[in-house]
Amino acid sequence: MANATQGHMTLPVEVGQEEVVLDLYKRWQADALRDSDGTTMPDSLAEQDCDIYSVLCIVRADQAYAKAHPEYLHRKYLSSFPMTAMTNELVIKPLEGYCSEKYELDNNSDPKRHWEVRNRTTGDVVSVDQWDFDAESGTVIVRECTPYHEYTASVMVRQVWDSVSMYNALTNGWTGDKIRSLDPYHPECRAHLKRYFAQWLEEHPNTSVVRFTTFAFLFVIDANEQNQDIYRDWTGYGETVSPEALDDFEKKYGYRLTPEDFVDAGYYNGTYKVPSKRYLDWMAFIQKFVADFAGELVGMAHAAGKKAAMFQGDHWIGTEPFLPSYQEIGIDINVGAVEDGVALRRLTDSAGDQVKEARFYPYFFPDVFREGNNPVTESMSNWVKIRRAMLHKPLDRIGYGGYLSLANKFPQFIDHVTQISDEFGTYRQNSAGTESAKIGGKVAVLNAWGLARSWLQNQAQDQRFYVPPRPDVMELVGNNPLECLAGLPFDVEFISFEDILANGIADDIKVIINTGDANSAWSGGEYWGNPQIVTALREFVGKGGGLLGICDPSAHLQNGRFFQLGDVFGLEKETSLTMGRVAQPVQLDGDHYLAQCLTGEEDFGNLSYVYSQAHDMSVIASQGQHLAMTARQYGEGRSVYLGNLPFSMTNARLLQHVLVWLSKSENESYAWLSDSALVDACYYPATEKATVVNYSSEPQQLEVTDKSGEKQTITLEGYEWRWMDA
């Protein structure tokens, strides 16, 4: 392993696969070895002269302790499914419909103090005098009901089967005990986990990197009686609750959260929802706690002479890398699971000097590495998206996970990864960890989460009706401007409405994007009912800024408008309230700069139901009478509306043109800027290297201007990625 120091890949190992490991270590340019969930480090490899990553999920690590201490298990609030009272009395079995192998009613929580019964037809809380919990039958008996009103009981449950363990058992056929996760919020539990970790450090002398499968709390997954997932929220805080934490929150914040703050009328504060102030307080409370706990563990690892890596996933609630509190933990390496450009930017764009390592898909698991399936297909589809995003923010390392023995059965895949790693090495060499040159001005994506949820996929409603082949891999359908944006040469930041309320809009922001379905956290929902927000955005555009709205920008029904910035866009959306407004035949403005950018291959997705409400607006594209793309001058600034923007390379290039126009840069000449749909180009000022990448399987030709202003014509093979002097 002579070239270990020149490598850049973390290679999964497996007992019995030592020779394969040694072979791939060279071919894949590895410089680190790792175990995975389900595999262990062979002794012969553990002492190699390279980084040894050892996986640890601390809250799952000591199952004997977890079994002995049900009072320290992860807890959460569940609302019973609503039941309609047919008479004056109602018997609610709160866990009916939920997975009985996963949840138990928490008998450490006093029902009358920690549970809540609600009339869901009126929204009222039912007085504790009107109901009782019968522990024997596990039922809540509600008296003096109003017939034909619906009722729910919100109860605290403890989780006796960790969601990841459940997933591996059901999807990957793992046998063995049902794993339980411990909640380190309890001081005794926290102390025990630290003792356990101290011992673990002693027992892993060869480990150079502790690869934390994150720290404390899992994202939210609920399952039904058939063990099927019925609810998922990869960034939800629903499973962070305990009576003790609720008490401490009350002491710290001066008010008490109720069960309704968590069950949220059955919506459970999904990340796609605009968060309430109370829920944001709870998140901050949990973030502080988890950062403290994680900081202690990382400190112990450092004291033992080891680095700390965090895998962004699983029990990562409270340690999301874009949170400012994340930088206090002391993590050395961020590992992200990356399937596309957005996931890559979620990894590479977070602040801090952590090494950024992408764990690629497919994971070496039997769901993909099975007879008759070609894992190269998925990998190539991912890689073409990832590498265009990689151009614009530096990625430091790559890696894989799972069973190497499975991957080794697919020699074509082995060669394919060899190629990926070669390309990655060349990228590292030429970019040297620096950024590509950016164009236009800073682009801000405005939503209800801002920085905290940067580069999180803003799912559109079509996503709910898509059954993906693999539930663990995000596959986005429908509106997807972020994937388009991920591979474009713009400075991007994510800002929230609260940022604007607190600080206004920063001077360096040239274009603001608001994209998402109405009511969602991405569009902004009720924030658009705040005159301060509306005024700030109007002023931003009025004084020269660019505004891009996609799908339902500024959507909030109030004061006669659904699009609150309808005056800026010159548009309105039909929501049954303006049916009397007469449809005028659409006139396309074919002379507009943006109309000239269209190739005819653009895809605007679903019908917009958006119509013109201004005379001085340009329709660039429409689907029948439904406006698909419009542009307008507003004051000294500009606005563009797009009905939907599913990801395609053509749509990505359209987005580039739109952002250039919105930042009034359409007359600038940029070096190494592609205007071809299928070829990306950029250059690195720090290394004076330029690069062009063919996104397609067919040969492509590109005309670009180099740094000296000379035109170059470049011909690329299918999928070719070429580097040149800039």
Added chain:
Amino acid sequence: MANATQGHMTLPVEVGQEEVVLDLYKRWQADALRDSDGTTMPDSLAEQDCDIYSVLCIVRADQAYAKAHPEYLHRKYLSSFPMTAMTNELVIKPLEGYCSEKYELDNNSDPKRHWEVRNRTTGDVVSVDQWDFDAESGTVIVRECTPYHEYTASVMVRQVWDSVSMYNALTNGWTGDKIRSLDPYHPECRAHLKRYFAQWLEEHPNTSVVRFTTFAFLFVIDANEQNQDIYRDWTGYGETVSPEALDDFEKKYGYRLTPEDFVDAGYYNGTYKVPSKRYLDWMAFIQKFVADFAGELVGMAHAAGKKAAMFQGDHWIGTEPFLPSYQEIGIDINVGAVEDGVALRRLTDSAGDQVKEARFYPYFFPDVFREGNNPVTESMSNWVKIRRAMLHKPLDRIGYGGYLSLANKFPQFIDHVTQISDEFGTYRQNSAGTESAKIGGKVAVLNAWGLARSWLQNQAQDQRFYVPPRPDVMELVGNNPLECLAGLPFDVEFISFEDILANGIADDIKVIINTGDANSAWSGGEYWGNPQIVTALREFVGKGGGLLGICDPSAHLQNGRFFQLGDVFGLEKETSLTMGRVAQPVQLDGDHYLAQCLTGEEDFGNLSYVYSQAHDMSVIASQGQHLAMTARQYGEGRSVYLGNLPFSMTNARLLQHVLVWLSKSENESYAWLSDSALVDACYYPATEKATVVNYSSEPQQLEVTDKSGEKQTITLEGYEWRWMDA
């Protein structure tokens, strides 16, 4: 004209076309002659031995008086289009963007008393101290504005060009003066119009029927600076306002209406909107006034020995035939403009013993009767829809309008109408003005308007994006269950939410239909936030009733549900708030009774975005993961959901099966009930006649059971309509 007494058609006449008239009078089985807008009665015909209809639009009749009395013209509130204040001062030209030939600022209304300036970003009224009206420039100057807030001025305007006159000038090329309409609310004006009418009666000795082109106020049409319609509401009360009526309203109801009650944040109380209590009060106030005024005119006609006919359209606001107050007017003949089954039922289903006369489309105008166009196409498309609706409620007469000379240029059309009139005559003979036998139980359509707006087309959002070839003819696109229902053998009534709040649900109602887009008056909007409504519907189904929801039934976001009756349907719609709920692959229940009714030709229109929220629900049809048709037992009753139901004969038959199942009548055997998509059948208990109608141009075969329970196989030619003994 020997067979005049046996005729059933009102024939339009035209000077110079006397011979054509005499020929068609026989061939079309006419028994009445009429003049039209733009044509007059030839002297030679006026004395014929048949009914002579003479058109009179009283409020347009005396233009000299109208020109001399601008203070009596129709007035209305218009809101200026919102303007954004870029500084602290804003100058609003209220009528900018509106048709300058149609509207004038009303200088009889004191701006400070009758107008209103609003901040549309906050929704607040701007104090009258902060603005002034400059009569010279026609502008409103607003001071102390908040920059980047939007402002509107709601002003009272008078109309100096009647919308119908404008339509005829722009669409049909009529020249001549711009007609103005008078508002009979003013006592002097009312007295003058009655004097005018008295003289008119004297001057029309040969007239046997005064065909009132209704009475006082026009439906709402707004036009822009290019004279294009920008807003239409055929049943809106926007053009009924005057300072005097507002004062009287205040005296009668004890509170004063404001400009905002009419401009309604720019929505203008469209009929598709859930009406406010204040707007309903205003409607009742106007209805009382118009019924009184119309009653005086009708009384005068009767005193002169003439009958009174009312054309349902044009200036018909306040005299809509389903209003109980309509029966007090004394009208003898209701004339409806009928293009389809729904329009026919809107005419035939109203209470009272008025003769029901359908004025068919196409109107003999150059827009249809032009070279290269075949008017038979439109007429046949209408006729197949109309005749299936005609089977179930008696129609007494038919008629046409316009320029006979135009129609006479199309001999194929003349023959086609001869055929229609023959078929109509046979229908009259066999049905003898009685109803077909009905099946199941009474079906109630529940919306915010109920009886008052019975059989009004419930337009869906797609309608807004459809540019019809002829703006005066309703052409419905998308969801259209009423057209399906119009030709089915059920007792139908329209009920409102207020009916349920006041009186509950009548015992004879077996099935309730709620259909429409969310937020619309048809679905019900905020009414679904009232627990009394939700409870009444749940109880209705729980105790054995049937509930049919189409599109967005019971939609109102509250208490964790968008479909407030989601518990009854077992469904929810995705509105971005439940994106975390995991899509489960749809399982169709092919054994369900309704699944067995499917032919595969059904059309469920747009994707529903509706998903299952119950285990005990049957999915009958889906579009991918979007549920298109579901059925469920709830208590002792049943519910069915349909995503959309555009009109087709297959969909109409599906609706029949659904209503039969919902009324638990699927095991009943009904005589003369068709189960073929393309053939209708029914029978008339009073005359013991049965009939079968082929909807299609191809021969069809039908198996039906006759009254004695015997099966009959009937073969029909294309479009054939056959009568038999039942």
